Amino acid sequence: MQNNNITSIGVDFGGTTIKLGVCRGAELLATDEPIPTQGHASPTALIRVIADRVTALQARYPEIAAVGVGVPGLVDFDRGFVHILTNVAGWNHIPLKKVLGDMTGxxxxxxxxxxxMAYAEWRHGAGKGLRNVVALTLGTGVGGGLILNGEMYRGSHFSAGEIGQMSVDYNGVVGHYGNFGALEKYMGNQQIAEYAMRCYADAGMVKKAEDCTPKAIAEAAATGDDVALQIWHQIADWLGTALASIAWLLNPDAFVIGGGVAQAGDLLFEPLENKMKSMLSAVVLEGLTIVPAKFQTEAGIIGNAALAADLAFEK
Amino acid sequence: MQNNNITSIGVDFGGTTIKLGVCRGAELLATDEPIPTQGHASPTALIRVIADRVTALQARYPEIAAVGVGVPGLVDFDRGFVHILTNVAGWNHIPLKKVLGDMTGxxxxxxxxxxxMAYAEWRHGAGKGLRNVVALTLGTGVGGGLILNGEMYRGSHFSAGEIGQMSVDYNGVVGHYGNFGALEKYMGNQQIAEYAMRCYADAGMVKKAEDCTPKAIAEAAATGDDVALQIWHQIADWLGTALASIAWLLNPDAFVIGGGVAQAGDLLFEPLENKMKSMLSAVVLEGLTIVPAKFQTEAGIIGNAALAADLAFEK
Structure with missing residues (x-):
């Protein structure tokens, strides 16, 4: 049930820090000092730190009614069980929902x-109220989340939305899972930097990796650097191919695109939209929008708080 | 609502013939002589012929409670409105549900x-009762249908499931819509034949197109013909790449594969399964099955009859 009047806490559990915020609907009422993710005696010890923060926020906002936690890994949503967090030692098989629920009440x-992130954009952001939304985050890798038929789509084993592993070339670069042509092997941050260095080298220019971040290439393109413009065109080609495939398969209302690479704005979105228009039928294009995400660093807090407000009372 | 006790008529409206059948649940009680699709004075005249057949079947099966029609084109399911049938002259903007409903009562x-077809396999066939099923038909082109979260997924403009238009190569062969690398431009019947002729030519053998149908190549492979085996391997590579992408995106329970090309059986399914295993994570593979369709030519009748039985009373 969608409820914009419940006050809830969203916890954005990252590999480096854990951020908490109090939300009421789309409104972020308060945020808290980030908690370092690493260096705790055990998962339970870390959950205790989070629970204490929740309790402290409850003192300030007694109307807090639920808490939602988003983690970088594989989760059984129905049970609130963390299977594994690849980048956080010891986080295997943790019944997070139960432990945090017991600690906080x-x-x-x-x-x-x-x-x-997808839920945040669908409930309160760039894909608000649409029936079918594909959300992506372009950063170190390419992540995604799906809202289909007006609800979060998680797949049969909670693993749907892995857009970065989709293939754009059956004979292409091999991805982490042996999957040829995996999109994120073309347009993850590091892959973009490597590709950019090659492009500049081909044009007779030597560039260091730190001068080939998406941000640096966007700045160069903004000054009219032809090589940089061509790089964005190629990124749009890879991404547009994958998104066109998704559009043929799912016929969604919107693609909502966030993450560092999306900060390039029109440099990415203009060729991306042209690429997709060139690859889709009129019917699939009808009403389809390709938009930047509304939320940046706060997406996790808002999305998890919204999930908690909407769903915590159904379980 | 799923109801296996309702008797209903399924109409499989093809470009050449229209087939009718009476079903109760998975049971096909009776079929009727096919009606030629072409040569009628108008769409209304053809609908009148179908309605008369329905009325005649009602005389034999008075318990018939609903009728479902499946057409080769773009449909607004909610309104029962046919936007366009590419291969049937005059079939643009036809309110088929209303006209046939008025005629038959x-x-x-x-x-x-x-x-x-997807609905038939999900309700009564190879994907029966599963939560998330991707169904494909491999023939002249590559078609598809999706059951997601336990219901038919049609997309925002009733155009979801166009697996044949998904790209397997961002630099590949151009498809009907300008889409590079469209799967069906590699493994539609005609494209398979052309590819096979090239493979045989490379091996110093001249083959005619009629000796390079999927059926002929399957027969050749069954006798140990190395070139034919290699062709099936390549088909599995293209198809496996596309299906692996879908698996990463949707994390389904099953792929159900029908149509002429799927008649090759293990020649296709064995390398296909190996290809997909080589491109997916353990979690996405968990519980995933890749199975031949249960229904062949009767899929349309059974699927449309089931849709009618399940849904006709909800509208």
């Missing part, structure tokens, strides 16, 4: 971070 | 043929 939900 | 549903 609040209803909890636990979600994958890419899904939480 | 029965509740009607109108669906796209690929969706009806």
């Amino acid at each position: 609040l209803p909890c939900v636990v979600e994958n971070d890419a899904n939480a | 029965l509740p009607c549903v109108v669906e796209n043929d690929a969706n009806a």
Whole structure:
């Protein structure tokens, strides 16, 4: 049930820090000092730190009614169980929903971070109220989350939305899972930097990796650097191919695109939209929008708080 | 609502013939002589012929409670409105549900043929009762239909499931819509034949197109013909790449594969399964099955009859 009047806490559990915020609907009422993710004696010790923060926020906002946590890994959403967090030692098989719920006395939900971002954009952001939304985050890798038929789509084993692993070339670069042509092997941050260095080298220019970040290439393109413009065109080609495939398969209302690479704005979105228009039928294009995400760093907090507000009372 | 006790008529409206059958649940009680699709004075005249057949079947099966029609084109399922049938002259903007409903006095549903096939396999066939099923038909082109979260997924403009238009190569062969690398431009019947002729030519053998149908190549492979085996391997590579992408995106329970090309059986399914295993994570593979369709030519009748039985009373 969608409820914009419930006050809830969203917890954005990252590999480096854990951020908490109090939300009422789309409104972010308060945020808290980030908690370092690493260096705790055990997962339970870390959950205790989070629970204490939740309790402290409850003192300020007694109306807090639920808490939602988004984690960077594989989650059984129904049970609120963390299977594994690749980048956080010891986080295997943790019944996070139960432990945090017992410690705080609040209803909890636990979600994958890419899904939480998608939920934030669908409930309160760039895909608000649409029936079918594909949300992506372009950064170190390419993550995604799906809202289909007006609800979060998680797949049969809570693993849907792995857009970065989709293939754009059956004979292409091999991805992490042996998957040829995996999109993120073309347009993850590091892959973009490597590709850019090659492009500049081909043009007779030597560039260091730190001068080939998406941000640096966007700045160069903004000054009219032809090589940089060509790089964005190629990125749009890879991404547009994958998104066109998704559009043929799912016929969605919107693609909502966030993350560092999306900060390039029109440099990415203009060729991307042209690429997709060139690859889709009129019917699939009808009403389809390709938009930047509304939320940046706060997407996790807002999405998890919204999931908690909407769902914590259904379980 | 799923109801296996309702008797309903399924109409499989193809470009050449229109087939009718009476079903109760998974049971096909009777079929009727096919009606030629072409040569009628108008769409209304053809609908009159179908309605008369329905009335005649009602005389034999008075318990018939609904009729479902599947057509080869773009349909607004909610309104039962046919936007366009590419291969049937004059079939633009036809309110088929209303006209046939008025003529027969029965509740009607109108669906796209690929969706009806998917529905048949999900309700009564190889994907029975599973939560998330991707169904494909491999023939002249590659069609598809999706069951997601336990219901037919049609997309925002009733165009979901166009697996044949998904790209397997961002630099590949150009498809009908300008889409590079469209799967069906590699493994539609005609494209398979052309590819096979090239493979045989490379091996110093001249083959005619009629000796390079999927059926002929399957027969050759069954006798140990190395070139034919290699062709099936390549088909599995293209198809496996596309299906692996879908698996990463949707994390389904099953792929159900029908149509002429799928008649090759293990020649296709064995390398396909190996290809997909080589491109997916353990979690996405968990519980995933890749299975031949249960229904062949009767899929349309059964799927449309099931849609009518399940849905005609909800509208």
